[in-house]
Amino acid sequence: MQKLVQKGPSAASRTATDDHWSQARRIASELDKVLDGSAPRRSAIARVAAELQLSTRQIYNLLARYRDDRTVTVLLPKTGNTRRKRLPSKIEEIIAATLREQWLVLEAPPLAPVVAEIRARCEEAGLRPPSYIAAARRIPALFTPEEIAKGRSANPKHLRRLKPRPGYIHAPRPLDVCQIDHTPTDINFVEVVDGAGIFVGRAYLTILTDVFSRCILGFCLSLEKPSSLSVALCLAHAMCPKEQWMAARGLDHDWPMLGRPRRLVTDSAKEFKGRAFQRGCEEYGIGIRYRDRGRVHQGGVVERLLGKLNAVLATHPGSTGRSVADRDEYPSEKRACLSFADLERCVALAVVDHNLQENAKTLKVPLTEWQAHAVDNPRFNYDAHDVLLTFLPGAERRLTPQGISMFALFYYAPWLGSFVPERDRLGKLEIRYDPRDISHVYVRDPAGVAFRSVRRRDGILTPVTLWEHESDRANRRMANARSNVEKVQLRREIASVAGTAKHKKTELRNAVRAGHAAGASKPYEAMAPVPPAPVEHPVRQKRRLPIEEW
Known part of the structure; x- marks a missing residue:
């Protein structure tokens, strides 16, 4: 998409403006001679015309424009917006409607x-077609920059x-x-990992700034992406004293800003x-105001100071530059040669230097402004861990007999055991985790x-990060994973066994049904004709045979 509005005058336009001003001064000088001179007006104007060509x-x-005010400005060339239109009104209407x-x-x-x-x-209306320049010069007169930006993007x-x-x-205040x-950070750091190699990467810098004094109250340098x-x-770094923090890193400098x-x-x-950020701000009575979307200038103080700190870091070996083009294959x-601890010390020194440096625009020193106006601020002895x-x-979790x-x-933890009988009345407990x-x-x-520490029930107290724990669980799931065919194979066998057992039961049922059917009365037996009674025959006398005795 083409550029909608120019950001500022180019070098060519600035040079042309200077040339126009010089030409207008020369014309004004010659016209002063005509107006103040005693020579005849006609001959004086002819001389000036020859002189100025x-x-x-x-x-x-x-002369008509210059006579009343006699200022150089009235002799400058008129812009395109103020020139008198010379095209017919019908052509102007066609240009405006088509644009x-x-x-x-x-x-x-x-x-x-x-x-x-x-x-x-x-041409279809029988009019003389205008030139490209004529149409282009009418755009600023027809539409405002706001209309162009809204209509074309x-x-x-x-x-x-x-x-x-x-x-x-x-x-x-x-x-x-x-x-x-x-x-x-616009610089890489180096860390040697035992048994794994060398890690080279960029850290993430978080700072908290005071708008009134432009001082930096605290910062955090971490390897994780911005998070809660x-x-x-x-x-915690900004609200609490920093003497012990500075001494632990071998820095003998004053950093009194806190609150x-x-x-x-x-x-x-x-x-x-x-929720954690909002609950924490409510706990300490801190109001929250979100910048409007897309308006980075509303956070201009912190954005500028982040750029200033990065500019200091970018002058050392390992600089990544502001972009790929700025790095230029460096x-x-x-x-990279700084360790993470050295990089943190460098950031702390850059912050201290900023707090002592005079602002080139306001001519104010952040430390001086803080000391002069922060005397009446209440001082709270907050603990960094709290x-x-x-x-x-x-998160919120319910207490169970298992913890x-x-x-x-x-x-x-043993102190939780006393609350197990009351767990139904307690509801969900508020939990924090690192x-x-x-x-x-x-x-x-x-x-x-207050928050109290509760350890793992299995007794494993080896420090482990959340991402290591989640990665380990993901690896276990992957190691124990089965294919979709393996998942349904045993289920298919179960279904086959169940189907076979159901088939045998059906056969037994059919056998019982066949026996009952065989013993049931049949209609056709009742419908069969009665057989005739058998004919009685006289009893035949048996002839006895003589028995021979021996």
């Missing part, structure tokens, strides 16, 4: 075929780019408004829409307000 008619027109019908559409066709249609319609960014941005976020966002875990780590934000401005990412993975648990991802079930594992180690979960004590 213009006609006397043009000099008279310029609106065929050019100002979402398909955004080029102008050439539309001009061909304009010329064809003019379905992407709202073209229309938003034309609207003013006078300002969005105003913070009268420190911590009144803070912004949080993520970005991948990185948000929880960043907020609870009153309002957080975020984008609409899922980690800021999750071997960033081969040149803040982290509040913002960690969580609490999560991630296909059971968790149990994806970096699911050997323990954290359950809010029903008798109190």
Whole structure:
């Protein structure tokens, strides 16, 4: 799709403007001689026309424009929008109608075929066809830039780019408004994994900034993509003192900024829409304001500081550049030399340097602004672990006699046993978990307000991450997987056995039925004729034979 609106004047247009101004100054100087001189007007105008290589008619027109105000501006060339139209009204109507019908559409066709249609319609109406330039110069007069952006593109960014941005976020005091966002670091780090090799990759950086003082309150550098875990780590780092954190990394610098934000401005990412983030903000009384979709400038403070930190990191070996074109085949993975711990220390030093650096526009130092205006802010002695648990991802589970079930594992602690008889009245328990180690979960004590640790019931306390656990389960499922044929093979045999048994029972039933049928009375026996009685014969006397005795 072609470009809808130019972003700014090109170098050629700026040079032409300078040339026009020089020419207008020269004309004004010559016209002053005509107006202030004592020579006859006609001869003076002829002399000026010869000097400027213009006609006397043009000099008279310029003199009429210059006589009243006598300013250089009135002598500048008129733009296309202010020139008098010289085409007939019918041609103007055809041009306007055709441009609106065929050019100002979402398909955004080029102008050439539309001009061909304009010329064809003019010829059909018996009018002289206009030129391409004549049609093109009427577009700014017929349509506003907003109408062009809305009519020729379905992407709202073209229309938003034309609207003013006078300002969005105003913070009268420190911590009144803070912004949080993520970005991948523009540098690779190197880690040696025992028995596995060398890993080279980019980390993800999350920072929390104060809009009033422009200082960075805290950050989180992690290997995982932006999630509720990185948000929880960043907020815990920003809301709590950092002396021990800095000392653990061998950094002897002051970082006094800390505190609870009153309002957080975020984008609409899922980690800021999750229940854990919203519950945590409600717990500490932090208001949430989401940036409007597609309007990155509403989070301009944090976006600019993310770019500033990345610009500092990109000057060291292993830089990935802002894009593939910016990297220009630079071997960033081969040149990487910083470990993850070194990269975290570099980010911390870059943050401290920013807090001490003067803003070139406002001429204010973030640290000075913070110290001057954050005196009246209430100071809360938050524990980093408590803040982290509040913002960690969580869930709700019912207590069973076996404990609490999560991630296909059971968790149990002796202190939970006293609540088993009351489990029906307790309802679901609030649980938090750290994806970096699911050997323990954290359950809010029903008798109190604090979270308490609960370990796995099987007694395995080896730290394991959530993604390792899910990967292990996926591998087991894959190892135990059976094909669809194997799944139904035994079922088919069961069906075959059941079918055979059913067939034998049917045969026995038929045999019993045959016996009953044989013993039942038959209608044809009743319908058969009665046989005649047998004829009686006289009893025949048996003749006795003589018996010979020996």
